[in-house]
Amino acid sequence: xxxxxxxxxxxxxxxxxxxxxxxxxxxxxxxxxxxxxxxxxxxxxxxxxxxxxxxxxxxxxxxxxxxxxxxxxxxxxxxxxxxxxxxxxxxxxxxxxxxxxxxxxxxxxxxxxxxxxxxxxxxxxxxxxxxxxxxxxxxxxxxxxxxxxxxxxxxxxxxxxxxxxxxxxxxxxxxxxxxxxxxxxxxxxxxxxxxxxxxxxxxxxxxxxxxxxxxxxxxxxxxxxxxxxxxxxxxxxxxxxxxxxxxxxxxxxxxxxxxxxxxxxxxxxxxxxxxxxxxxxxxxxxxxxxxxxxxxxxxxxxxxxxxxxxxxxxxxxxxxxxxxxxxxxxxxxxxxxxxxxxxxxxxxxxxxxxxxxxxx
Ligand code: MRU
Numbered sequence: 001x002x003x004x005x006x007x008x009x010x011x012x013x014x015x016x017x018x019x020x021x022x023x024x025x026x027x028x029x030x031x032x033x034x035x036x037x038x039x040x041x042x043x044x045x046x047x048x049x050x051x052x053x054x055x056x057x058x059x060x061x062x063x064x065x066x067x068x069x070x071x072x073x074x075x076x077x078x079x080x081x082x083x084x085x086x087x088x089x090x091x092x093x094x095x096x097x098x099x100x101x102x103x104x105x106x107x108x109x110x111x112x113x114x115x116x117x118x119x120x121x122x123x124x125x126x127x128x129x130x131x132x133x134x135x136x137x138x139x140x141x142x143x144x145x146x147x148x149x150x151x152x153x154x155x156x157x158x159x160x161x162x163x164x165x166x167x168x169x170x171x172x173x174x175x176x177x178x179x180x181x182x183x184x185x186x187x188x189x190x191x192x193x194x195x196x197x198x199x200x201x202x203x204x205x206x207x208x209x210x211x212x213x214x215x216x217x218x219x220x221x222x223x224x225x226x227x228x229x230x231x232x233x234x235x236x237x238x239x240x241x242x243x244x245x246x247x248x249x250x251x252x253x254x255x256x257x258x259x260x261x262x263x264x265x266x267x268x269x270x271x272x273x274x275x276x277x278x279x280x281x282x283x284x285x286x287x288x289x290x291x292x293x294x295x296x297x298x299x300x301x302x303x304x305x306x307x308x309x310x311x312x313x314x315x316x317x318x319x320x321x322x323x324x325x326x327x328x329x330x331x332x333x334x335x336x337x338x339x340x341x342x343x344x345x346x347x348x349x350x351x352x353x354x355x356x357x358x359x360x
Contacts, residue, residue, distance in 0.1 A: 198231075264327075
């Protein structure tokens with residue numbers, strides 16, 4: 001079995017630049033299959049269905065998607081001004097696929113401001129498409145480098161032999177290479193650390209059971225899957241020395257959106273005096289969102305709770321289900337936010353503003 005974080009890019013550009021190739025994460029851990037995606041509707045569906053998932057990975061996918069669409073319009077002979085108009089429609093359509101992870105709109109805005117610049121400077125449609133392709137590759141390469149830095153900073157806070165709790169999946173599948181929340185564990189393994197990792201299975205879509213367990217096992221990290229409601233017992237028994245999670249949007253005051261269930265884990269960690277660390281790239285910080293109350297929480301289909309994983313339905317016909325996909329962890333519960341720009345600590349309003357100011 002190979003190391004996913006060394007060998008697998010969950011998304012990449014096809015050799016001819018006409019499609020985004022994406023590992024279909026809905027099929028893991030049982031099947032490794034790739035989608036070849038070239039139209040806006042398929043791109044939207046890939047994000048919405050969670051075939052492509054994890055905040056940074058969605059951002060990288062969005063960057064490549066705009067490059068692919070631009071090339072397609074240029075190849076059809078559209079003039080640059082028309083390509084720009086079409087891309088604006090596509091970007092706003094893709095942006096509506098998932099509302100909580102800021103990396104999606106961050107990458108789309110970055111691509112669209114480049115497209116506008118190309119048009120203003122009189123680029124042909126073909127040259128505009130090449131620039132967007134280069135920018136998509138830069139977004140991807142930056143994410144690889146950011147993940148590596150986050151892994152190094154995160155590892156500096158851990159000790160050999162620590163028991164670590166994770167929630168959802170913030171590894172190579174959700175990002176590029178080392179991941180964010182799992183980065184310190186993968187890097188630590190390379191450096192000879194032995195961690196004991198407990199992965200919350202992460203109801204209802206089981207990213208912890210299906211994806212984190214898959215990644216960590218392949219990397220040879222000692223790993224145990226638990227149901228979400230077992231974390232408290234493990235903490236009480238002294239099995240957990242730190243909690244590591246990724247993030248989908250960090251508000252200016254440090255409140256952080258992540259997979260549903262994360263805030264409950266943070267509350268438990270505070271009760272038991274266990275440090276709760278959030279790991280993510282600077283592109284996940286959203287200075288235009290003042291607090292967690294301003295973060296829009298995605299609500300998903302009720303079928304994900306009662307029927308989709310079972311041979312027979314597990315809730316009575318007609319019973320109501322509520323399925324918010326994320327929650328917000330209050331900044332007061334977070335021991336540190338570990339970014340590629342360093343380890344940020346409270347007061348977060350100041351440390352985040354300083355980190356963001358370093359580079360635009
Ligand atoms: O719904 P998902 O699977 O996209 O949710 C993913 C998470 O909540 C991750 O923890 C987050 O995106 C960070 S990924 C590095």
